[in-house]
Amino acid sequence: MKLTVLGYYGGYPFKGHGTTSFLLQEAGFNLLIDCGSNAVNELSQIINPLELDAVIISHYHHDHIADLGVLQYYWQLNSGKKKTPILPIYGNTQDPLNYARLTMQGVTEGKSFVDYQPLKVGLFEIEFLRTIHPVPTYAMRITADDKVLTFTADTDYFNELTKFAQDSDLLITDTNFDSMKSGRKWHMTAQESGELAKISNANQLLLSHLPQEIDHQILMNEAKTAKGDGNIQLASDGLIINI
Numbered sequence: 001m002k003l004t005v006l007g008y009y010g011g012y013p014f015k016g017h018g019t020t021s022f023l024l025q026e027a028g029f030n031l032l033i034d035c036g037s038n039a040v041n042e043l044s045q046i047i048n049p050l051e052l053d054a055v056i057i058s059h060y061h062h063d064h065i066a067d068l069g070v071l072q073y074y075w076q077l078n079s080g081k082k083k084t085p086i087l088p089i090y091g092n093t094q095d096p097l098n099y100a101r102l103t104m105q106g107v108t109e110g111k112s113f114v115d116y117q118p119l120k121v122g123l124f125e126i127e128f129l130r131t132i133h134p135v136p137t138y139a140m141r142i143t144a145d146d147k148v149l150t151f152t153a154d155t156d157y158f159n160e161l162t163k164f165a166q167d168s169d170l171l172i173t174d175t176n177f178d179s180m181k182s183g184r185k186w187h188m189t190a191q192e193s194g195e196l197a198k199i200s201n202a203n204q205l206l207l208s209h210l211p212q213e214i215d216h217q218i219l220m221n222e223a224k225t226a227k228g229d230g231n232i233q234l235a236s237d238g239l240i241i242n243i
């Protein structure tokens with residue numbers, strides 16, 4: 001699997017960099033994971049967005065779907081050759097209004113996933129785990145060619161994540177806080193990201209959903225201390241990780 005980061009901020013874009021979105025490629029199949037702001041712009045530097053095979057959305061917060069509407073327009077207005085006549089967009093049905101928006105007649109089609117059943121999308125086998133977040137949100141464990149990518153999506157730390165992410169070749173975590181964070185939270189600290197990687201025996205750790213107001217090097221150092229090794233990267237636009 002080949003992962004390319006298209007956006008990595010939490011909440012809102014900042015100084016030319018967008019919010020959560022990743023392109024995952026395997027044997028010519030192009031899967032877009034979340035579609036935050038600036039995602040279409042970044043994607044178009046790598047592939048023609050018409051070459052997407054499918055899109056999957058972890059949850060319907062704006063920083064994960066901001067560019068979905070313009071991606072639909074890209075598919076509607078562009079006369080280029082599409083890989084598939086109608087682009088499938090996978091999401092949960094627990095928010096019916098947002099789920100309905102995944103479908104644009106003749107352009108895209110909303111398709112549902114559930115957390116009790118693995119989903120097959122192209123060559124990817126995807127398992128889901130409901131996370132701790134204010135709206136229904138799903139972590140994804142994606143397997144292809146005997147490699148495993150786990151994406152926590154947005155979540156506070158909780159114990160089930162360690163089993164869900166077990167032995168991932170790459171673990172992408174929602175790292176929105178440093179250790180100064182106190183009180184109720186809906187995202188993880190860098191230390192929790194590092195601990196999750198260590199306990200679940202993840203090979204590589206990618207810190208994403210980064211904050212705008214905290215020095216990312218501080219997050220890196222806290223995660224390194226917790227993980228116990230240096231196999232950690234900060235997400236950045238265009239960063240490629242071969243899994």
Ligand SMILES: [Zn+2]
Nearest residue numbers: 010011063154
């Ligand atoms: Zn978010």
Ligand SMILES: [Zn+2]
Nearest residue numbers: 059061133154
């Ligand atoms: Zn969220």
